Amino acid sequence: NSSTNNTILILLLVGLPASGKSCFAHKLCEKIKSDDNKKTTSVYHIEYDSIVESIAYQKKKKAEENDRKEKFTSINNNDDEKTNEYLLESWRESRRVALDQLRSYLEEEEASISSSLKIIIMDDNMHLRSMRKSIYKQCQDYIIVSSSSSKKEKSVYLGIIYINTPLSICIQQNQTRPKNRLIPTPIIENMSFKLEPPDPSKASWEKNFIVVDTTTTNSIDEIIDTKIYNDWIPS
Numbered sequence: 001n002s003s004t005n006n007t008i009l010i011l012l013l014v015g016l017p018a019s020g021k022s023c024f025a026h027k028l029c030e031k032i033k034s035d036d037n038k039k040t041t042s043v044y045h046i047e048y049d050s051i052v053e054s055i056a057y058q059k060k061k062k063a064e065e066n067d068r069k070e071k072f073t074s075i076n077n078n079d080d081e082k083t084n085e086y087l088l089e090s091w092r093e094s095r096r097v098a099l100d101q102l103r104s105y106l107e108e109e110e111a112s113i114s115s116s117l118k119i120i121i122m123d124d125n126m127h128l129r130s131m132r133k134s135i136y137k138q139c140q141d142y143i144i145v146s147s148s149s150s151k152k153e154k155s156v157y158l159g160i161i162y163i164n165t166p167l168s169i170c171i172q173q174n175q176t177r178p179k180n181r182l183i184p185t186p187i188i189e190n191m192s193f194k195l196e197p198p199d200p201s202k203a204s205w206e207k208n209f210i211v212v213d214t215t216t217t218n219s220i221d222e223i224i225d226t227k228i229y230n231d232w233i234p235s
Contacts, residue, residue, distance in 0.1 A: 008106065008118045008156045009233055010139055014126040014198065015163030016191055017183040018174035020214045022047055024163060025123045031220050032119060039229055041116040046101050048124035049181060051094040056180070059090065098122070102138055106156070117233070127195040129203055132160065136205050159232040160198045160209035161223070167192045169214075208232045 011028075013021045029043050105120055126132050139156045165173075170192075171185055198209035210227050 006116055006155070007233060008120065009228065010102070010135065010156065010158050011119060011121045011228075012126050012132055012135055012158065012160045013121065013123050013163060014132070014160060015165060016127065016167065016170045016195065017125060017188050018170045018177060019163045019165035020173070021125075021163050022049065022123055024161070024212065024214075024220075025121050027220055028121065028224070031224060035224070039117055040119055042118045044101075044105050044118070044120045046098050046120065046122050048094055048098055048122075051097050051101075052090045053180060055090045055093050055097065098124070099134070099138060102135070106138075106141075119228070125191065127191050129196045129199075129206075132198075132206070133203070157232055158205060158208060159228065160206055162198055162209060162211045163214060164197075164211050165214045 013025060015021045025045055025047070029045050032040050032043050102120060102122065105118070122135055124131070126135075136158060139158055167189065170188055174183055174185070174188060177183075197211075198206040200207040200209075208227075208231065210223060212223070
C-alpha cells in the first residue's frame with residue numbers, strides 16, 4: 001500500500017480572509033493527530049498569517065535597533081499609506097518563507113528511511129490558481145517513482161480544501177480579528193471578485209478537491225476518512 005510507503009499529502013486551503021481556514025486547519029491537525037489508527041505519522045501546519053506576523057516583528061525590531069521607528073510604527077498610527085506598504089512588504093516576503101518551509105519538509109522526507117504518511121497543510125487564501133500552481137510546481141520537483149527495488153519510493157499528492165464562506169460573513173468575522181490581522185473590507189471584496197475556485201476542467205492537477213461550507217459544517221471525520229485517506233491517496 002503506497003499510503004504507508006513514504007507518502008506525502010499536501011493540502012492547500014483556499015478561501016477569503018476570515019473565512020475560517022486557520023480554525024479549520026487547527027481542528028484538522030488535532031483530529032489527524034488523535035487518529036486511533038495512526039495512519040499519519042506527522043502533520044505540519046504552515047500558516048501564512050503567522051509567518052507575516054513573525055516577519056513584521058523582526059522588521060520592526062531591526063528598525064528600532066537602527067533608530068528608524070517612524071517607518072514601522074505607522075501601523076499603530078493612522079498613516080494608511082505607510083501601513084499598507086509595510087504590510088505588503090511583509091506579505092511578499094512571507095510567500096518565499098512559506099515555500100522555503102515546504103521545501104525543507106519535502107527535503108526532510110527525502111532523508112527518511114522509514115515508511116510513513118506525512119501531511120503538510122498550506123494555510124493561506126490561495127484565491128488565485130496561480131498561487132496554488134506555485135505549490136504544485138514545488139511538489140513536482142519531489143515526486144519520485146523509482147522502479148529500482150534498491151531505492152525508496154516516495155509519492156507526493158495534492159489535495160485542495162475550499163472553505164466557501166459567504167463574503168458577508170467573512171467581512172463580519174474580520175471585524176473580530178486582532179488589530180494586526182485586520183484586512184480592509186475593500187481588499188476582501190476585491191479578493192472575492194477575483195477568487196478562482198478549484199476547477200479540474202481548467203487545471204487537471206486540481207482534481208482532488210472538496211468544498212467546505214462553514215454554514216453547514218462538513219464533518220472533519222468524513223473529510224479525513226473519505227477524501228484524505230481514501231480518494232486522495234491511492235492504495
